Amino acid sequence: MEYKPRAIEIKWKNYWEENKIYKVENPKPGEATKPKFYVLDMFPYPSGAGLHVGHPLGYIASDIFARYKRMNGFNVLHPMGYDAFGLPAEQYAIQTGVHPAVSTDKNIKRYREQLENLGFSFDWDREVKTCDPAYYKWTQWIFLQLFKHYYDTDLQKAVPIEDLIEKFEANGNANINAASSSDEIFSAEEWNSKSPKQKDDVLMNYRLAYRKVSYVNWCEALGTVLANDEVKDGVSERGGFPVVQKPMLQWSLRITAYAERLLNDLDTVEWSDALKTMQRNWIGRSEGAQLFFEVENSDEKIEIFTTRPDTIFGATYMVLAPEHPLVSTLTTPEKQSTIDAYLNYVKSRSDRERMAEVKEVTGAFLGSFAINPITKTRIPIWIGEYVLMDYGTGAIMAVPSDDERDYTFATKFELPIIDVIDKADYPGAGKHDKLGKMINSGFLNGMEVPDAIEATLKQIEDLGIGQRQVNYKLRDANYSRQRYWGEPFPVKYDSDGVAHALSDDQLPLELPELEDYKPGAGGQSPLARNESWVNTEEGFSYETDTMPGFAGSSWYFLRYMDAANDTEFASQDAVNYWKDVDLYIGGTEHAVGHLMYSRFWNKFLYDKGLVPTVEPFKKLINQGMIQGVIEYIFLMKDKKEGFSHFKCAKLIEMEGQAEAVRIPVLVDFVNDYGSPNSYLSIESFKQFIAWRPEYKDAIFECSKGIYHKGVFTSKKDATDSHLFTKSEIGKMSKRYFNVVNPDDVVEKYGADCFRMYEMFLGPIEHAKPWDTKGIDGVSKFLRKFWSLFFDDDGNFSVNDTNPSKDELKMLHTAIKKVSEDIERFSFNTCVSAFMVAVNDLKKIKSNNRRILEDLVRLIAPFAPHIAEELWEKLGKMEHSKTIQEAQFPKLNEAYLKEDSVKYPIAINGKTRVFADFPADASKDDLEKAAIEIEDIQKWTDGKTVRKIIVVPNRMINIVVG
């Protein structure tokens, strides 16, 4: 019987669905019979382009692991859902008028179909969609909990805001240690005499979800605020328009309160070092000192942060950020015009310019002087672009001798430089390395840098001019988007603008329907145009901004545990049973966004006693992207003529320059011209580009020649009608015309083949281009595997006798390799092991029932359809509804034992001869036997044997000479 993958796959897909084979129950408390295991994929954003071959890579890996765990007796939670709020659906709505809910729904249906084609063992009853009111009800609820809590830094946990109010009423805030955005101190009397509005303002400085004026990425051309990840190199990712920082009233989450815990708890999770490092860098903890500098002839003090207090004797000037609040007070009348001019200059510069010209130093002298608190010398106060308002205190003490930027600044403006560290003992040490001996530094002289840091910190504290301080790069998370397609904030504002939480029974606050989704002028949200939203009948108004994309994805892993619950985000029983995600698979693009926010939300819920574990994701694997080939045509923008094609060679030179335009073209249009070049005929290109209005009148000229490995060489057979393309490996995306749809591959080869092939491509962590070159090999393997069960006439035929020693050895070699490799997520080598096993069995024409049964169970996690089919043919369905109820084969080492072992025998590490020895031979026996082998004597002839090294079961090395 011929192996017809699609027929088998459709049969089992329907069977699994009808019999709810992958439905997972939450056991009642105390009644759990199996250990739990939670395997999670990062859920996809359902884009209009549909699923491409890159998406399933991680899903296949997690599905294999889930199936493997299930067959090893675990109760496995393996769900799937959709991150369904977000910008693309809204942009699509703006262009087409189709409501985002409608297009999102359509996309989800498509995704679901595509996913179901691949044989995943998801429990679809637990499917979640973040845009579903039944889901975002709880996103809103968690937001409100954040709103109703503050962070107590003594207890190191979140505490209800009512407790804080009580403390304010009794004692004011002088003795309160809490994460706060203000350092205002007030007494109980002062608190009690505040108006409700004033009290609200103060509480906002403490709430974990709070509202304040903060700087946002404003893009004038697009008329909207952008998230950080929508801004690349100072311009909008979409359109490339300039982005400026603009203050706006925004919601934020006080993630900084959790910085220390987010950092420390990284040690407890099994993530890759690369990822942990990324998170550590993002949190950016640095230890140092907070230090106050007095200003001459003024009551003002300048607060700075430094990680190098030891260098204070070299602090010869100070620099404030141009936006620093003290700038205007400290500017002397004589310098006023200079400073105004400088501030204007700074303002005129876009982020992009500031970023591009980091080497360029600019600054201006305020005219005032500060007093170095240790040396008591008078030092000038400058402002400069290189000091950033958002890090530390927005002011620094400049030590030109030991800081590169301070040095450049001092050199340019001719400020004094005092060497304070002698690095003579540490050749090669950089300015930032904390190495060397203190010089010109008073009481620090002669100390090594680490001791000097300690001594200075002590001195600073003794003198009361500052204290030890830890600083973080991590910023509070901006939580407002001037967008339509997101979760509404569950708050209402009274006429004073005070935010009130909605009560639990008012949730969810549903997103109203709109006619027009366009963002308004000046950063006004689409919802602001909805009269009943901003002027409710009760006299309140709702927030017109919506929550950002990461809101819904920060807790979805908890919802799967109890997805249909409408009285809690998930029942406590469910949460306590499933606890945390044992295995999480997804891309690195979420390394600092989603993964940081989820950890933060989880920790907050942990503080509230609502989740049992400190960290949500125990083990994390980053799957690499499957990339596509992008073919580009280069065009030169001709100043006079508009667009015209430019000669290939020069175009390559133009790459990266403003006048060069790269146009990705459809791969189907491109013909192979011999590696590494491809070409497109002018006619095809015109046909391809015709619909784009900007190229309507373009003239396309061709060049003769070929771009080859960085050199332009002319090639005789190149014709005038060939436009050469340059190919690059990159993201699969609709706009690059390189999306490969898994459905097509499945149609041709079957889902089992697709699954195994994606695994076979290489380690899951690696990025790799999609390439169907090798898929025939996997397809061939599956047919071979199938044919093991059939005789020459095509009839199902297995042999019921006892398996032979050889057969058992072949089988158990595979069992050993596959079970070890699944555990270490090396799925490509598992596939190799299957191939070896099947080839070996094929060679000895084995069709032993017991061998084949085990082989079917072994391959089931990888190729579930063919496994179910063969399992049924073997008559096993009489005992179980699915192969998922069968045991994963157990290894019996005894079958792998050999009577004799073939040893490589080396002379001085170089293998010369192979020899068989009894498996139970002792080290001494092996030594003696090895040296007596004739061939070996030939090699050792005339030389003294100095040592014989025997590694049991590995090799024998004879050292001579």
Next chain:
RNA sequence: GCCUCGGUGGCGGAAUUGGUAGACGCGCUGGAUUCAAAAUCCAGUUCUCGCAAGAGAGUGAGGGUUCGAUUCCCUCCCGAGGUACCA
């Protein structure tokens, strides 16, 4: 610049604690089958020399530790990702 991870045949990649480098697949070469092709099967395939047996070289480059290094250490080169006036 800094941080992290990599660099192995024509290609994707194996080699799990230092122990036969190149498993497995693709591709390629030759053969069988066929009127022919596809498909299938068999054999070969790191490089150099050699008809062969065999010899030598070989895991980005150079050095080191070791009886023995793809694996550990140092220096350098190249690539990917992250991050950046972070005080």
